[in-house]
Amino acid sequence: MKRFFAFVKKEFFHIFRDFRTLLILFGMPIVQILLFGYVITTDLKDVQIAIYDPTPSEVTQGLVHKLESSGYFIVDQYLSSPDEAESAFKTGDIREVIIFEAGLAEKLQRDGKGDIQLLIDASDPNMGNLINQYTRGTILKYQQQINEGPAVSGGIEVESRMMFNTGLDSVYMFVPGTMALILMLISAMMTSISIAREKEMGTMEVLLVSPLRPLQIILGKVTPYVALSFINAVTIIVLGNTVFGVPVKGSLLLLMAESLLFILLALSLGILISTISKTQQVAMFISLFALMLPTILLSGFIFPIESMPEILQWLSVLMPPRWFIVIIKNIMLKGAGMPFVWKETLILLAMITFFIVMSVRKFKVRLE
Amino acid sequence: MRTISYILRKEFTQIFRNKTMLPIIFIVPVVQLVVLVFAANMELKNIDVTVVDRDKSSTSQRLIAKFSGSPYYNVTFSEASIDKSVDDLYADQSDMILHIPQNFERDLYNHKHTDLQVLINAINNTSASLMNGYTQSIVMDFNKNILLKISQRQPPMTDQFKMESSFWYNPELNYKIYMLPGILVVLVTVIGMFLTAMNLVREKEIGTIEQINVTPIRKHHLLIGKLVPFWVVAIFELAFGLSIGYFFFDLPIEGSLVSLFGFGCIYLLVALGIGLFLSTITDNQQQVMFLAYFFMLTFILMSGIFTPADSMPEWAQTINYINPFYYFIRAIRMILLKGSAFIHVLPEALSLLSYALIIFSLALWRYRKTV
Numbered sequence: 001m002k003r004f005f006a007f008v009k010k011e012f013f014h015i016f017r018d019f020r021t022l023l024i025l026f027g028m029p030i031v032q033i034l035l036f037g038y039v040i041t042t043d044l045k046d047v048q049i050a051i052y053d054p055t056p057s058e059v060t061q062g063l064v065h066k067l068e069s070s071g072y073f074i075v076d077q078y079l080s081s082p083d084e085a086e087s088a089f090k091t092g093d094i095r096e097v098i099i100f101e102a103g104l105a106e107k108l109q110r111d112g113k114g115d116i117q118l119l120i121d122a123s124d125p126n127m128g129n130l131i132n133q134y135t136r137g138t139i140l141k142y143q144q145q146i147n148e149g150p151a152v153s154g155g156i157e158v159e160s161r162m163m164f165n166t167g168l169d170s171v172y173m174f175v176p177g178t179m180a181l182i183l184m185l186i187s188a189m190m191t192s193i194s195i196a197r198e199k200e201m202g203t204m205e206v207l208l209v210s211p212l213r214p215l216q217i218i219l220g221k222v223t224p225y226v227a228l229s230f231i232n233a234v235t236i237i238v239l240g241n242t243v244f245g246v247p248v249k250g251s252l253l254l255l256m257a258e259s260l261l262f263i264l265l266a267l268s269l270g271i272l273i274s275t276i277s278k279t280q281q282v283a284m285f286i287s288l289f290a291l292m293l294p295t296i297l298l299s300g301f302i303f304p305i306e307s308m309p310e311i312l313q314w315l316s317v318l319m320p321p322r323w324f325i326v327i328i329k330n331i332m333l334k335g336a337g338m339p340f341v342w343k344e345t346l347i348l349l350a351m352i353t354f355f356i357v358m359s360v361r362k363f364k365v366r367l368e
Numbered sequence: 369m370r371t372i373s374y375i376l377r378k379e380f381t382q383i384f385r386n387k388t389m390l391p392i393i394f395i396v397p398v399v400q401l402v403v404l405v406f407a408a409n410m411e412l413k414n415i416d417v418t419v420v421d422r423d424k425s426s427t428s429q430r431l432i433a434k435f436s437g438s439p440y441y442n443v444t445f446s447e448a449s450i451d452k453s454v455d456d457l458y459a460d461q462s463d464m465i466l467h468i469p470q471n472f473e474r475d476l477y478n479h480k481h482t483d484l485q486v487l488i489n490a491i492n493n494t495s496a497s498l499m500n501g502y503t504q505s506i507v508m509d510f511n512k513n514i515l516l517k518i519s520q521r522q523p524p525m526t527d528q529f530k531m532e533s534s535f536w537y538n539p540e541l542n543y544k545i546y547m548l549p550g551i552l553v554v555l556v557t558v559i560g561m562f563l564t565a566m567n568l569v570r571e572k573e574i575g576t577i578e579q580i581n582v583t584p585i586r587k588h589h590l591l592i593g594k595l596v597p598f599w600v601v602a603i604f605e606l607a608f609g610l611s612i613g614y615f616f617f618d619l620p621i622e623g624s625l626v627s628l629f630g631f632g633c634i635y636l637l638v639a640l641g642i643g644l645f646l647s648t649i650t651d652n653q654q655q656v657m658f659l660a661y662f663f664m665l666t667f668i669l670m671s672g673i674f675t676p677a678d679s680m681p682e683w684a685q686t687i688n689y690i691n692p693f694y695y696f697i698r699a700i701r702m703i704l705l706k707g708s709a710f711i712h713v714l715p716e717a718l719s720l721l722s723y724a725l726i727i728f729s730l731a732l733w734r735y736r737k738t739v
Contacts, residue, residue: 021655024662031666039684040675047678089536090708095678108528115530122535123705125543127676132533133501143528156431156476156514158507159483160500162490163457170493185661193654201573278388280653281566285392288558288661293400297407302674304495306416306463307409315403326460333491336458 007220029182029232036174037244044130048076049096050088057105066142072134085119095121096131164333175240176328177301180321184266184295186229189287191222191270196283222267233259249335262324268355275362295321323347375593397555408547412498418446418462420453425473434506457489464488537705545619549700550673552609557639560602564643569656595640602636622707634720635696641727648734667693695720
């Protein structure tokens with residue numbers, strides 16, 4: 001046991017001696033949460049548009065003003081011919097061109113009808129859709145305003161309640177995902193590389209002939225990372241709570257226990273990766289490709305799993321972060337307890353068992 | 369020149385000799401591209417809605433029929449109380465609960481007004497607002513007819529302004545052709561930047577850098593020799609990924625391929641240059657990997673690949689000036705989807721070019737032939 005602690009101490013020294021890595025290790029969760037909280041938004045804001053208005057009138061100016069004061073749009077330029085739309089789009093910044101028909105105001109008075117053409121840059125389909133909806137909405141509002149007609153009242157009134165995230169903050173969605181990402185990264189990637197490193201440098205041989213048992217070597221390798229990952233998990237929760245007001249509605253104890261479970265899972269995955277890779281480079285690329293992009297894209301972190309094709313939905317079942325994210329969301333945001341997370345917890349446990357059994361079978365006490 | 373060609377030969381031999389790395393370099397990215405393009409989808413379909421119908425009148429049934437008729441909704445019914453049905457939201461069985469209260473129809477006909485409760489799982493704020501939008505518009509539509517029937521009033525004029533929208537560059541609103549170029553940029557960069565960064569550090573770690581240092585190889589010879597192989601590999605991947613997009617995903621290539629690859633070459637100089645620079649300031653592979661990973665993740669998320677860069681706060685857009693991803697993702701989408709010419713992305717290209725110069729000078733300056 002004393003030997004084991006000496007070994008763990010050595011590992012801690014390795015980590016703490018490397019100041020740069022340490023800085024990133026602790027800085028990363030902070031930077032990511034701040035990024036997600038402040039930068040990554042899907043809201044429509046300050047979309048640059050161009051206007052073609054051959055016959056400026058009170059009506060068209062009122063419309064333009066209404067669009068600008070909505071906060072969604074900024075009129076960047078007035079075109080002198082509708083043909084300029086194409087080059088306006090191609091230089092990149094204009095997302096919509098609004099074309100008023102000639103003599104719009106007069107036609108409106110005479111026939112009660114006027115044509116407006118909306119040309120939308122839909123290369124980003126979501127944005128295109130949103131821009132279309134918001135523009136139409138704004139123009140309709142203006143129409144009601146000039147009509148001063150009685151608003152349609154009565155009928156069925158929809159009373160929507162946004163459960164679990166009343167303010168529709170995007171950071172709610174990202175805190176659980178970031179936790180999964182960071183824990184996966186630190187635990188799985190760091191362990192796999194650190195073990196592969198001993199192999200590559202030849203020091204693994206030294207360790208194997210030492211009185212330390214293989215199990216002790218592995219446990220000694222992962223212990224420091226358990227501690228580091230746990231500190232990071234706590235940092236993310238505290239930061240999310242204090243800066244962005246993401247609540248922890250459920251039991252904190254359960255949340256911590258589940259995080260620990262996920263850390264263990266990531267570590268066992270890291271060990272498995274290290275047993276099948278001979279060099280750090282291989283370990284790193286497996287971690288990177290097998291962990292990073294799928295963790296971001298296949299886990300429901302950013303993109304909803306339900307919208308994926310069937311095959312990918314099945315594939316996402318194999319992704320450990322997917323289950324962890326569900327657990328975190330349920331405990332933190334919904335305030336649910338064990339009855340709503342036991343299934344996911346069991347899946348994580350099963351995955352841990354699988355990874356450990358596989359690693360034990362693959363682990364070689366001898367080096368070729 | 370001879371020296372460089374020898375180093376190049378050594379590097380290429382090392383790349384193709386490594387049988388574990390070869391599939392990682394050439395096959396894995398392709399698989400990723402195909403899988404991830406399908407995964408990266410913001411479209412909302414299959415909304416699971418649990419209907420709690422307390423009224424069971426013909427009106428409520430007609431309203432529900434509106435929902436089941438829409439391609440967006442999967443309707444299931446719940447006979448339990450509203451409090452019990454909310455459990456469906458907790459258990460992720462359903463995304464939304466539609467509660468039709470008792471006397472829904474009676475209130476509507478007698479008081480011309482009635483409430484409809486909708487509970488939405490809003491953890492994903494984007495999906496939640498979309499769901500709310502769809503629901504509101506279905507109900508509004510339904511409302512129009514009902515109101516006409518019960519009040520016999522003339523419907524208000526709603527179509528004074530006749531609006532006609534045309535969606536340019538992507539009329540079918542196909543999300544895949546929008547995401548594919550972005551994911552391709554990420555993959556190409558990961559391969560290029562990481563391979564470069566790990567390569568030099570590896571020589572340091574194993575100690576072979578000292579052997580190189582005592583040879584007459586000059587600093588810039590070595591750096592060029594280290595860079596070119598991965599540059600070639602990355603450009604090859606770019607071409608390969610584009611062909612996959614073109615043949616399997618109907619990716620349009622509106623602009624000229626020459627300007628795309630011209631831009632790509634400049635971009636890769638920057639990406640690889642960053643890898644090179646990182647490798648000069650670190651001592652082992654774990655360190656460099658971690659540094660590279662950190663910057664990449666931050667840059668990718670800020671680049672506008674998933675969320676529009678235009679809606680980011682001012683300071684974030686300023687940071688984006690040093691984000692190489694931002695330039696290339698923007699340019700590749702402009703060239704492929706909109707058919708922008710090189711002149712349209714010239715400012716971006718020039719920025720990247722000066723970026724490359726700076727990063728190479730830094731790398732050259734930081735690289736020491738002494739240990």
